[in-house]
Amino acid sequence: MPLPRLPGVDELALHVHTSGGQQLGPLSRRALDDAMKAGDVTTADHMWMQGMTDWIPLSDAPELLEDLDAPDAAAEMAALPGESDDDRQDRIFGGLVQKSWDYLEDHEFASHVDEVFLGAVITSTLDTGHSLIDLSSNGTHHNLRFQNDDDQSRLIARVTHMTPSMAVSKVLGQRASVVIGYGEKVGSISKVMGAVRAEFQSGFLQNADPGTITVDGDMATGYVYCQVDMYWNIGEYVGRDYRIDYPKLTTHIGATRHALRKYLRGRFK
Amino acid sequence: MFGILQSFNNQAEMRESKDEMLVGEIVRAMARRNHPAISFLANNDWQRVRFKTPTDPLLFSIFVTLDRKTGTGMLTEALLGSKATLRITAEVKNRLSDPDDLINMYKTDLANIMKMPMLGGIKLNHQMNSVFATTQTVIEIGDYVQKGDAGTEKLVALLSKIEGQLREKLEPYKKG
Numbered sequence: 001m002p003l004p005r006l007p008g009v010d011e012l013a014l015h016v017h018t019s020g021g022q023q024l025g026p027l028s029r030r031a032l033d034d035a036m037k038a039g040d041v042t043t044a045d046h047m048w049m050q051g052m053t054d055w056i057p058l059s060d061a062p063e064l065l066e067d068l069d070a071p072d073a074a075a076e077m078a079a080l081p082g083e084s085d086d087d088r089q090d091r092i093f094g095g096l097v098q099k100s101w102d103y104l105e106d107h108e109f110a111s112h113v114d115e116v117f118l119g120a121v122i123t124s125t126l127d128t129g130h131s132l133i134d135l136s137s138n139g140t141h142h143n144l145r146f147q148n149d150d151d152q153s154r155l156i157a158r159v160t161h162m163t164p165s166m167a168v169s170k171v172l173g174q175r176a177s178v179v180i181g182y183g184e185k186v187g188s189i190s191k192v193m194g195a196v197r198a199e200f201q202s203g204f205l206q207n208a209d210p211g212t213i214t215v216d217g218d219m220a221t222g223y224v225y226c227q228v229d230m231y232w233n234i235g236e237y238v239g240r241d242y243r244i245d246y247p248k249l250t251t252h253i254g255a256t257r258h259a260l261r262k263y264l265r266g267r268f269k
Numbered sequence: 270m271f272g273i274l275q276s277f278n279n280q281a282e283m284r285e286s287k288d289e290m291l292v293g294e295i296v297r298a299m300a301r302r303n304h305p306a307i308s309f310l311a312n313n314d315w316q317r318v319r320f321k322t323p324t325d326p327l328l329f330s331i332f333v334t335l336d337r338k339t340g341t342g343m344l345t346e347a348l349l350g351s352k353a354t355l356r357i358t359a360e361v362k363n364r365l366s367d368p369d370d371l372i373n374m375y376k377t378d379l380a381n382i383m384k385m386p387m388l389g390g391i392k393l394n395h396q397m398n399s400v401f402a403t404t405q406t407v408i409e410i411g412d413y414v415q416k417g418d419a420g421t422e423k424l425v426a427l428l429s430k431i432e433g434q435l436r437e438k439l440e441p442y443k444k445g
Contacts (some may be wrong), residue, residue: 036341053324059295097364097365098364101364112307112308113310115306115307115308116307116321118306118309119296119300119305119306119307119318120300120305121299122296122306123275123294123296123300125296126294126296126297127297131286131290131293131414131415132286132289132290132292132293132294132296133286133289133290134286134289134290134313135289135293135309135316136311137309137310137311140308146288146293149415238305242303242305242321242323244300244305264440
C-alpha cells in the first residue's frame with residue numbers, strides 16, 4: 001500500500017507500532033530516523049498515518065527516510081515528472097487543504113478518544129456475557145453499569161478524560177481516571193446497611209488515591225458494591241487509527257473485576 | 270465518594286433498562302463493522318451515539334438515535350412488546366466546499382421543508398461540507414437484546430442494510 005502522501009520532514013504525522021508492543025507517535029520523519037538510529041525502531045516495525053487503511057511495515061515505506069536534509073518547501077514545490085504547472089499548483093493547494101483537515105482531525109481525536117474508549121469498554125464487557133443496563137454522561141464523566149447475564153453480578157465503570165486537549169495529550173499521553181466497581185446481591189439487609197455505613201466512612205475521602213477500595217450499598221436493589229480508583233493510559237487500548245486492543249482491555253477489566261469480587265466476597269459473604 | 274451510584278437511574282427491573290441494553294448491542298454491532306463510537310448523548314427519552322467510519326472511503330460518520338416508544342411499563346410491554354424507533358443518519362464530508370454547495374444546501378432545505386423522514390424513506394440534508402442522509406425504522410428491542418451472538422449478528426445485518434441504503438443516496442454527493 002503506497003503512502004497517501006509524503007509528510008514534511010518535521011511534520012508530526014507518523015504512528016509506529018514496535019514489535020515490543022510499544023506505540024510511538026505522532027513522530028516526524030526526522031524523529032523516526034533518530035529512533036531508528038538509536039535502535040528503538042526497526043524496519044520490521046509497523047507504521048500508519050492519516051489516510052491509510054492499514055498498518056504497513058516500515059520496510060515498505062523507505063521514502064520516509066529519504067531526503068531528510070532537503071528543504072521541505074523545495075521538495076513540495078518541485079514539479080513531479082510530467083506534471084504541468086497548473087497541476088502542480090493544484091496539488092500544492094490540495095495538500096494545504098488536506099493538511100488542514102489532518103490538523104483538525106488530530107484535535108478531534110484528542111477530544112473524543114475517551115468516548116472511543118467508552119465504546120470499547122462496552123463492547124469488551126458485552127463480549128464477556130454482560131448486558132449494559134445504565135449509561136449516563138455529562139461530557140466529562142461517563143458512567144456505565146452492566147449486569148452479568150448468568151449470575152446477575154454487576155460491573156460499573158466511570159471514565160473521566162484527563163487530557164482532552166491535543167497539546168496536553170501529546171506531552172502526557174491519553175490519560176483517564178478510571179473507576180471500576182463490582183456489585184453483588186448479598187441477600188441480607190444488615191450487610192447492605194454495613195456497606196452503606198462503610199460508604200459513609202468513604203465519604204471522608206474527597207479524592208481517593210489510586211488503589212483505594214471503597215464500598216457502598218444500594219438499599220433499593222439489595223446490591224453491595226466495591227470500587228477502586230485508577231489512572232489508565234487510553235493510548236494503550238485505542239490506536240490513532242481507532243483500532244482497539246480488545247484482548248488487553250478485556251484482560252485488564254477482568255483482572256480488576258476478579259480482585260474486587262474477591263474483596264467483596266471476603267468482606268460481605 | 271460513591272457518586273457513581275447516584276448518577277444512574279437505579280432501575281429496579283431489567284425491563285426498564287432495555288434502551289441501554291439495545292444501545293450497548295448497537296455499540297457492539299458497530300464495533301464489529303469497524304465503526305467505533307465517538308460520542309454518547311443519553312437522556313430519559315432518547316439516546317444518540319455517533320460512530321466514526323475511519324476505513325470507509327465514502328462515509329465520514331454515522332449517527333444512531335434510539336427513541337423508546339412502548340414497553341416502559343409492565344402492562345404495555347406485555348401488550349405491545351418493547352418497540353423503539355431507530356433513526357440512522359449517515360454523513361459524507363467533502364474536503365472542499367464552494368458557493369455552489371451553498372446553493373445546493375438551500376435547494377435541499379427548500380425541498381425538505383414539508384418532508385419528514387418517514388419510516389423507510391430517506392431524507393437528505395445538505396450543509397456546506399457535509400451531506401446527511403437519514404432514515405428511520407421501528408424495531409422490536411427484544412429481537413436484539415439478550416440473544417447472544419444471534420442477536421448481535423441480526424443487528425449487524427440490520428445496520429449494514431440501512432447503511433447500504435443511505436450510502437446509495439449519498440454517493441453522488443461525494444466529491445473526488
